[in-house]
Amino acid sequence: xxxxxxxxxxxxxxxxxxxxxxxxxxxxxxxxxxxxxxxxxxxxxxxxxxxxxxxxxxxxxxxxxxxxxxxxxxxxxxxxxxxxxxxxxxxxxxxxxxxxxxxxxxxxxxxxxxxxxxxxxxxxxxxxxxxxxxxxxxxxxxxxxxxxxxxxxxxxxxxxxxxxxxxxxxxxxxxxxxxxxxxxxxxxxxxxxxxxxxxxxxxxxxxxxxxxxxxxxxxxxxxxxxxxxxxxxxxxxxxxxxxxxxxxxxxxxxxxxxxxxxxxxxxxxxxxxxxxxxxxxxxxxxxxxxxxxxxxxxxxxxxxxxxxxxxxxxxxxxxxxxxxxxxxxxxxxxxxxxxxxxxxxxxxxxxxxxxxxxxxxxxxxxxxxxxxxxxxxxxxxxxxxxxxxxxxxxxxxxx
Numbered sequence: 007x008x009x010x011x012x013x014x015x016x017x018x019x020x021x022x023x024x025x026x027x028x029x030x031x032x033x034x035x036x037x038x039x040x041x042x043x044x045x046x047x048x049x050x051x052x053x054x055x056x057x058x059x060x061x062x063x064x065x066x067x068x069x070x071x072x073x074x075x076x077x078x079x080x081x082x083x084x085x086x087x088x089x090x091x092x093x094x095x096x097x098x099x100x101x102x103x104x105x106x107x108x109x110x111x112x113x114x115x116x117x118x119x120x121x122x123x124x125x126x127x128x129x130x131x132x133x134x135x136x137x138x139x140x141x142x143x144x145x146x147x148x149x150x151x152x153x154x155x156x157x158x159x160x161x162x163x164x165x166x167x168x169x170x171x172x173x174x175x176x177x178x179x180x181x182x183x184x185x186x187x188x189x190x191x192x193x194x195x196x197x198x199x200x201x202x203x204x205x206x207x208x209x210x211x212x213x214x215x216x217x218x219x220x221x222x223x224x225x226x227x228x229x230x231x232x233x234x235x236x237x238x239x240x241x242x243x244x245x246x247x248x249x250x251x252x253x254x255x256x257x258x259x260x261x262x263x264x265x266x267x268x269x270x271x272x273x274x275x276x277x278x279x280x281x282x283x284x285x286x287x288x289x290x291x292x293x294x295x296x297x298x299x300x301x302x303x304x305x306x307x308x309x310x311x312x313x314x315x316x317x318x319x320x321x322x323x324x325x326x327x328x329x330x331x332x333x334x335x336x337x338x339x340x341x342x343x344x345x346x347x348x349x350x351x352x353x354x355x356x357x358x359x360x361x362x363x364x365x366x367x368x369x370x371x372x373x374x375x376x377x378x379x380x381x382x383x384x385x386x387x388x389x390x391x392x393x394x395x396x397x398x399x400x401x402x403x404x405x
Contacts, residue, residue, distance in 0.1 A: 022072075
């Protein structure tokens with residue numbers, strides 16, 4: 007756990023871990039707004055889970071248990087003044103935890119003895135506008151760059167580290183780029199689309215130049231609800247487990263989710279708000295196509311661009327499922343297989359209603375539609391067996 011030092015800042019935003027590869031960059035979204043933004047990075051799952059269960063019901067979704075435990079342990083550390091601390095809960099604004107997390111977290115904090123800690127949110131569904139952390143143009147621009155730099159570093163790291171000839175080379179290169187990009191985002195410099203493309207190209211150049219072993223490893227595509235997909239705490243560090251057991255894990259970038267979210271949450275009638283959604287969608291889609299072109303041009307692989315993924319999945323996935331990760335779950339499974347990645351690990355957090363409806367209910371159908379593929383479902387929960395979880399991952403690796 008760390009704290010950004012800035013003498014001008016009086017308030018601290020605590021970000022419960024979610025986007026491990028993106029939050030170290032996205033935290034600078036709020037730098038110019040006068041906040042010290044701290045992504046919580048404690049990853050000792052057992053004490054976090056036990057702490058979370060003290061202040062949440064065991065039957066609630068597993069991600070909320072972990073978020074609660076992480077936040078309470080951070081506050082208990084004494085590093086943060088409760089009167090000057092916010093908890094930021096980015097929410098989809100949907101049913102289930104998308105809308106309920108705010109009140110649940112506030113209730114948990116009161117039970118834990120921190121009634122002065124304020125809970126804020128970011129969403130586009132006007133859920134609790136009274137506690138909405140406002141986004142201005144500067145914040146949005148830094149967020150856009152943090153999103154794509156995070157995607158790029160995650161995709162490059164996961165596809166290079168399993169093959170590095172000298173252990174530690176990729177993590178060192180990743181840190182170099184993380185430091186460089188963090189400084190640019192903190193200072194608000196080089197935030198042009200030309201600089202974005204230039205930096206992504208240079209990153210691909212340097213990662214592709216890493217000396218590799220000639221091994222051909224099995225690639226496991228990971229599909230999951232947003233939290234357990236991108237947070238190692240929530241998925242029990244499955245990426246590293248796959249790498250340590252002779253495989254390569256592929257986690258799709260968060261920009262695909264951003265485009266899905268815009269598509270599934272924009273107003274149905276054309277109005278100024280919908281027009282803004284469409285403009286942002288076009289911008290993100292353009293940057294995503296550039297990223298894919300750069301990755302593939304350097305010999306890396308990734309899923310198809312969002313528009314292609316959307317179109318190609320229509321035959322197999324009902325796009326009326328828009329709650330939470332909705333139809334994107336099934337669409338990513340389809341696109342992995344279309345891209346030649348036939349082993350797919352689907353991670354479902356206990357208590358996620360959207361995942362059960364749009365994910366678990368669909369995977370058996372997709373397995374029948376693609377008989378040459380292997381689609382394996384595992385579940386994370388406070389009471390789930392990690393032995394059973396990793397046995398299924400191991401089975402997928404050995405198939």
